[in-house]
Amino acid sequence: MSHIIRIGTRDSELALWQANTVKTRLENLGYQTVLLPVKSTGDLILDKPLYELGITGVFTKTLDVAMVKGEIDIAVHSMKDVPTQLPKGMVQGAVLERANVEDILVHKGKTSFMTAGKATIATGSLRRKAQWLHKYPSHTVAGLRGNVNSRLQKLQDNDWDGAIFAKAGLERIALKPDNHTVLDWMIPAPAQGAITISVMEDNTFVKEAVARLNHTETEICTRIERDFLRTLEGGCSAPIGALAIFENEKIHFTAAVFSLDGTQKAEVNTSFSVNDALDKGIILGKQVLNEGGTVIMEEIRKTLN
Numbered sequence: 001m002s003h004i005i006r007i008g009t010r011d012s013e014l015a016l017w018q019a020n021t022v023k024t025r026l027e028n029l030g031y032q033t034v035l036l037p038v039k040s041t042g043d044l045i046l047d048k049p050l051y052e053l054g055i056t057g058v059f060t061k062t063l064d065v066a067m068v069k070g071e072i073d074i075a076v077h078s079m080k081d082v083p084t085q086l087p088k089g090m091v092q093g094a095v096l097e098r099a100n101v102e103d104i105l106v107h108k109g110k111t112s113f114m115t116a117g118k119a120t121i122a123t124g125s126l127r128r129k130a131q132w133l134h135k136y137p138s139h140t141v142a143g144l145r146g147n148v149n150s151r152l153q154k155l156q157d158n159d160w161d162g163a164i165f166a167k168a169g170l171e172r173i174a175l176k177p178d179n180h181t182v183l184d185w186m187i188p189a190p191a192q193g194a195i196t197i198s199v200m201e202d203n204t205f206v207k208e209a210v211a212r213l214n215h216t217e218t219e220i221c222t223r224i225e226r227d228f229l230r231t232l233e234g235g236c237s238a239p240i241g242a243l244a245i246f247e248n249e250k251i252h253f254t255a256a257v258f259s260l261d262g263t264q265k266a267e268v269n270t271s272f273s274v275n276d277a278l279d280k281g282i283i284l285g286k287q288v289l290n291e292g293g294t295v296i297m298e299e300i301r302k303t304l305n
């Protein structure tokens, strides 16, 4: 059967890099493809913090609509931007092997501020803000929105000491500056560093094609992280980090929810056999809710709503 697979993507440099990776992989398997870039709501509204937009999936919605309308066959996303609840009829077609999961601080050549009392760090992410303030309570966090390229530019244009980025994003488009510090203590976003492909459940030909790109270990780890997120958040964006690492048939899992100001956290740190992985994200999510998470989440909902 001859069928050109229409690949939908956002039009940022990072999104295009990710979509082109999928395009090449599919073509190497003998499929014909075409790339269809679109602008997403999350890229068009840049003057508000993401959580104030009050819509989940600001980066994925435009592509979701295009797929439901039949204008594209698949959508390629940074998995951490994808809401835990997919639109009706849409499924996770594949998760590619994960790249680096860490966050990094890009700075301007000196890092003495990390031990000093005063510093201003820029990020638009509630998760990064809360964890930074948890570790450096005397620092200030400034808001920062935009795609990776414009966020790097804004760091240069402002007198901030540094800004936080996903290492994977900067490495993919070869923009990681020498002036950076890996934040190995910061818990990444659920599914950070992973690329996912959405497809309509009834699109059998394309579903079978993209399934060939799936990386099982990454799929298992990101499922646990996203189950944990879904169990805690209940549709509200909150400072939640989760990381599952697959090692010798075991999974090491670290996750936490923080209060918005970073003063409180409820966390879990555990290991289990991959054979027990199935419901772990939900089980450990409930455990964290019981051990202080519910109180923190209620406070966050009051503040953000």
Ligand SMILES: NCc1[nH]cc(CCC(=O)O)c1CC(=O)O
Pocket (backbone or CB within 6 Å): 078, 079, 080, 081, 148, 164, 165, 166, 168, 169, 170, 191, 192, 193, 194, 195
């Ligand atoms: N919404 C921003 C976003 N979504 C995915 C990535 C990078 C790639 C990844 O983490 O998977 C980024 C940039 C960043 O967080 O700095």
